[in-house]
Amino acid sequence: MIELVDVYKTYRRGDSTIEALRGVSLKVEKGDIFGVIGYSGAGKSTLIRLVNYLEKPTKGQVFVDGQLLDRYSVQELRNVKKKIGMIFQHFNLLESKTVYDNVAIPLVLVKKSKAEIRQRVTELLDFVGLSDKAGSYPKELSGGQKQRVGIARALAGNPTILLCDEATSALDPQTTQSILALLKQISQTYPITILMITHEMAVIQQICNKVAVMEEGIIVEQGNVLNVFGSPQNETTRNFVRTVIRNTVPSSVIQTLKAEAKRRLFKLEFIGQSASEPVINGLIRNYDVQVNILFANMTEIQSTTLGNMIIQLQGEDPVIDQAAGFLQNQGVHIEEVDSV
Numbered sequence: 001m002i003e004l005v006d007v008y009k010t011y012r013r014g015d016s017t018i019e020a021l022r023g024v025s026l027k028v029e030k031g032d033i034f035g036v037i038g039y040s041g042a043g044k045s046t047l048i049r050l051v052n053y054l055e056k057p058t059k060g061q062v063f064v065d066g067q068l069l070d071r072y073s074v075q076e077l078r079n080v081k082k083k084i085g086m087i088f089q090h091f092n093l094l095e096s097k098t099v100y101d102n103v104a105i106p107l108v109l110v111k112k113s114k115a116e117i118r119q120r121v122t123e124l125l126d127f128v129g130l131s132d133k134a135g136s137y138p139k140e141l142s143g144g145q146k147q148r149v150g151i152a153r154a155l156a157g158n159p160t161i162l163l164c165d166e167a168t169s170a171l172d173p174q175t176t177q178s179i180l181a182l183l184k185q186i187s188q189t190y191p192i193t194i195l196m197i198t199h200e201m202a203v204i205q206q207i208c209n210k211v212a213v214m215e216e217g218i219i220v221e222q223g224n225v226l227n228v229f230g231s232p233q234n235e236t237t238r239n240f241v242r243t244v245i246r247n248t249v250p251s252s253v254i255q256t257l258k259a260e261a262k263r264r265l266f267k268l269e270f271i272g273q274s275a276s277e278p279v280i281n282g283l284i285r286n287y288d289v290q291v292n293i294l295f296a297n298m299t300e301i302q303s304t305t306l307g308n309m310i311i312q313l314q315g316e317d318p319v320i321d322q323a324a325g326f327l328q329n330q331g332v333h334i335e336e337v338d339s340v
């Protein structure tokens with residue numbers, strides 16, 4: 001659906017060059033809600049501008065719907081762009097036009113008849129819950145309502161791809177929830193693929209099925225959201241995951257625990273099935289170790305439970321090693337730690 005193959009983007013500013021993207025490859029499949037997360041300057045906006053063909057890659061290939069964007073004629077490119085809707089952090093509405101007229105813009109541009117426009121705009125305003133605001137102007141709307149207008153406008157031309165550029169970053173937490181719920185509803189209602197960039201892991205957790213983590217122009221980790229959240233490999237990913245999944249024990253507690261002999265600390269991560277299985281009971285029954293649960297947390301992602309636990313095992317070293325092996329065999333991701 002959307003594919004980037006070893007894409008580089010270099011900007012020149014005076015004598016210096018800025019490598020905004022350095023060999024980015026990713027694949028967004030049909031129906032995905034794919035989130036790209038990264039700190040400011042990571043290259044997220046550049047990536048989205050390449051998909052929208054507002055920028056050309058310095059090197060590498062960008063495919064949309066299986067077609068290499070480079071190879072399109074101007075007319076073909078215009079047609080491809082019609083299939084891409086976009087929503088923005090600051091909504092980008094025309095202040096001098098009513099809600100109705102804002103949503104109608106893409107349809108007017110492709111010269112749809114008045115009747116067709118009326119039908120589509122009415123349908124979309126109903127879908128985003130703003131039927132009663134058709135005659136209002138953007139300045140009369142709340143941030144959440146403005147974003148709903150932005151979403152209706154993006155959907156007007158029946159796009160197959162929806163690009164979201166920090167779509168909830170300017171909104172309060174409650175409004176963010178309602179906009180994310182709307183995006184999820186769009187994904188379930190229309191045959192659409194969503195690519196969103198954000199710096200908030202909570203956004204990814206809530207609606208994305210895939211995620212790519214960007215840092216300094218490189219994708220440092222990507223995959224299924226459940227796997228990435230369950231077992232983040234990269235330090236930046238871990239930092240993002242920590243913002244939504246708490247798995248730390250106060251350092252004063254750690255210091256006390258570490259002072260005690262024959263005790264070792266382990267971080268456990270359970271995904272799905274194993275989260276509900278009495279794995280810890282099995283551990284206690286089968287091995288001569290004492291188990292001290294220091295921290296336990298369950299998070300729901302993609303309708304699957306993700307469990308995080310920090311335990312302390314007390315016993316002889318070889319027995320603790322066997323116990324750790326047992327947990328691994330039960331499908332638990334286990335990691336011994338010096339500190340947590």
Ligand SMILES: Nc1ncnc2c1ncn2[C@@H]1O[C@H](COP(=O)(O)OP(=O)(O)OP(=O)(O)O)[C@@H](O)[C@H]1O
Pocket residue numbers: 011012013018019020038039040041042043044045046047
């Ligand atoms: N048009 C441009 N000309 C020169 N440099 C640019 C241009 N656009 C982006 N950059 C630089 O490329 C790098 C990546 O920027 P980009 O906006 O893609 O990152 P980002 O992850 O979207 O950050 P933010 O969330 O702050 O927008 C930055 O160092 C930025 O200064």
